Amino acid sequence: MTTPGEPPPERHRPSAYRPISAHQDGVAPEAGMIGQAELAALAAGSRLFATGAAESSFHLTLDWADAVLDKPVRLVAATDLPPDTLCVAITLVGSTTALGEQLPGGGEPTRAVQALERRLGTRSGAIVALNLAAENALLPLITAATLGLPLVDGDGTGRVFPLVEQTTYTLGGISSAPLALAGPGEELVLIETAPDRVEETLRPVVLSFGGWGLAACYPMRAADLARTLVPGTVSMLMAAGRPGALRSAAAPYGVRRLCAGRIVAVEGSSGHGADLAMPSVPSSIVVEESEGLGRLVRLEAHNEIVLALADGAAVAMAPDQICMISSADGMVVDVDKAEPGMAIEVLVLPAAPAWHTDEGRALGGLRAFGVPL
Amino acid sequence: MILGLAPGRLTTTVVAVRDGVPVSSWSLPGTADTAFPATGALDALAEALPDSSRAIPASGFSALGAERPGEIRAACVAMDLDAEPTAPVAAIRVGGPCPPALAPHVPHPQGAATIVRGGHSLTGRPLAALDTDAVRAFAAGCGLVDFAVTATGSPALADHELAVADLVAAEVPEARITLSYEFGRPGLREREREAILNASLRPQAERLADLVASWLPGIPVYFARTGGGLVSAHYFRRYPLVCARGATAAALRGGQPEADRPDAAVAFGATLAVPVAEVERIVQARGRAELDRELGDARDEALTRVVSAGAVPGSARIEEMTVNPVSYLPDGLYRVRVTAAGSTP
Structure with a gap:
């Protein structure tokens, strides 16, 4: 476990990862945008089957998202990204009750992603969700908006599991570490350990933060993301969250x-x-x-x-x-x-x-x- | 006998109830004073009632249907407070910096808000030392007397809210201070919103409580709670927000026997309720013994609170208690909700 320093200069980027900005033309032309107008549908869709959400934390996350979405976020398919693009998964770790009580400072997404970038020596090119339940659907969107990056249409569970390692990314052989965790009190911790030790290492840290932190994890190439994610779930939830849509529209495998x-x-x-x-x-x-x-x-x-x-x-x-x-x-x-x-x-x-x-x-x-x- | 009062914008109704049955009632035209609907209604009521009904228990009370002086055990007032005037509030949040979209919101244009360093995690650990200098400077400089204080983590540990209250009281001796932990609910912004709204209603609540007390000297006065139940006038002065929808709740209770007279239903419904108080806390316990002790404390707090809300001490009892582990926190944290109830005299 280390405490990261400043971001590396551009020249330190390894060739394995290339920033999306060099490949903007590669983004699918049919990719949608998520702005303030689309936020309500995504938020509504994200709650249809979400457990563990708290009213307070959900509404504050929604207000936070609304405030940063003055510039819309591009929604892209993982397969439309250049294969070597560094993608980072974003998730809340800890308790939504704690998030509702100890409010975010606002800098958590930037600090977590930049810490991971410093460790990897490259810039991230896209953000993806770990899961899309309530706050966890909005935090990746906030991160993407804050950093000016696209959001990948999909997530790593297709539902919610309690542990960070319980993802289709793990099933596809991707490690959640290195994982950067930013807390509401300006805390920042980078965790590097074996994939099956991440959760055990993470929980005491989260508790020391006060009960929640925002994690940037599962750094992976877009090609690996395309191979391991549950695709299309962001746009599915947006469709399910529109007025008049059936609840079952948010359940891709039935109810x-x-x-x-x-x-x-x-x-x-x-x-x-x-x-x-x-x-x-x-x-x-x-x-x-x-x-x-x-x-x-x-x-x-x-x-x-x-x-x-x-x-x-x-x-x-x-x-x-x-x-x-x-x-x-x-x-x-x-x-x-x-x-x-x-x-x-x-x-x-x-x-x-x-x-x-x-x-x-x-x-x-x-x-x-x-x-x- | 219990009196039910429903001061309204269009009519004000008094119902006298004996053994759960209405025995007499009046409906008077409401006030045209739309800025102070409840106050105006009660003023109009006091003016309109017969003189003999105002001096209780010295003179007879036959006009209200009482058989003997002193028969009236209590008066229950039911009103919705959403049209009542609100005061500017000084809101103090104890916690860390946050995005502007999540900052304290004071609706009154002359209100003021600040965030000072401090607060606790839900496990009761201090997040930062309380910035006492910032609290003093804000209290002394804001020029307001109605304060709402909300500290991070106060459902688990309210020390910083209590410390802020002491500091504010020292700077502004006439201050009316609402502490968010007394509303209990986890969720800092929601609790803060409730504390600010409660603080904004307190001056008018004091006027209303004074008015009813002056009209019914010596008679215990209660106000109908949102969601059912009653609280004493003393409790109402401090926590008027718990009565914000008192008339709506009383109407649901009294609606059936008075279905054709909505105001009478409100007044009657209020007389059927009993003092109720709620406590919601986050407690930390490792193992059953610690949890039992915490639950005992929560029960005692709810019983104390319902007596403070006007229940006859011997009548206070626990109505409901819910204990749930808080998800995704490993330290044995539980959300505890307790409802206590009692009887009017």
Whole structure:
């Protein structure tokens, strides 16, 4: 772990990476632009199945994005970038509750990306999202707008996982490190370690920042990004977020309705003793089905809901996404906001095909959450 | 007997309720004073009621349907405050610098805002020492008396909000100070917005509470809460924002038996409610024993608060308690929400 210095001069760039500015003509002419007018649709689409978002942090991120989008951001396909373009993934690491409480200073995106550039000795040419859930859809856009770079149309999960390494980029052999983390108190830390040690190294640092940081990670060539990302998800969410669009438009692999009912119990836990460096502790949510068989559906959560049991039988599990939708307002109910009495629907979104391989299940399946089923 | 009062822009209604049943009511024309609708309505009401009804309990109260002096146990006022006049507020945020789009927003043109260094993380660790000089300089120089203080991390640790309150009080002895942690909710900007709005309503809340108290001397006065429940006049003076939609909430409660008279429904609905108080905190606990202790503290705080909100002490009870682990933070942080309720005298 090092604390980076100033950016390298232009002459230190290795030849492997070339800046996008040298290849502007290579950007697909049909590529869209995201400005203040398009922001509302992206923001709405990004919340349709997003868990872990907090009202406060989402709205501040949205206000922040609106303020920096006076100059629109170009949305490009990874395949339309010159293959050697350095692409950097951006994500919030830590708690959205902490982000809503400890506001960003505004310089986090620039500091994180520039720290990575200093380490690699080259300029980045495009920004991409790690995932596109709520704040995590807007932070890459803010970063791209702040740095004047294009945003790649796609992301590294097709859904949300709690750990930085749980991405299709990892499945494609790309390391999340070196990873630069910028905090709201002007902190800046560069992490270099083995790919499977990044999360463990990162979490104490995030805590020392106050609970959240903005990470610039998975530095990779555009050709590698094109090979590993879930493509087209930014434009898909923008389409799904337009007025009148169906919620299912934000689920590229379909949606299944598990049940509708009322939460009858929320049970916390002080930990199940598993040897896991997982943020937060597990909890369980019990839903009494209000129709059909009237089953008791138990949702086991560990930051996200990872397993659904209906009258004791497993009916949905990670890597598929399980989320609760409030019957009152149609919004996603976060695990830490679930309360007895809430009327909800439980939906299941199949994960991208890459997650249903042996490698995908090992990285994002139940065992990865400490549930040995 | 309990009186329900619904001061409105068009009509003002008083309903006398015995054992949950309305026994008499008045509806008076509202005030034309649109700048001070509730104040004007209460003034008009006091003028219009019979003299014998104003001196309680010394004289009879038959005009209100009371069978004996002192029968009136409480008066419950329900109003929406969105049309009430607001005062300019001095907003102090304790935290780090932020983009202009996220800076404190004071709606009143004569309001003022500043950000001073300090605050805590949600795990209670200090982010920076409180910049006491900056607090003193702002308080002394802003020329305002209604302050709203919001510190980063105050749902977990409110020390810096309390320290700022001390500094402001020393500089501006007549200051009315709203601290955001008392509204509880995590989310600095939302809490700040609530604190600023509450501070802006306090001068008018004091006028309204004084007015009702002068008309009903010796009778405990309550105000209807947004979302249901009541708070005492004393509590209302400090936290008027919790009553911002009191009439709307009371109308939902009293709507069925008084469906054909909307104002009477509001007044009646207010009499059916009971004192309620809420506490929302972020607590840190490693293991069950620590969590139980924190939950006990949150329960005690909610019970104390509901007594402060006018509940008879022996009647205070916990209505609901929710505990959820906060996602993506590893240090055993929990969001705790407690609702306490009690009875009016």
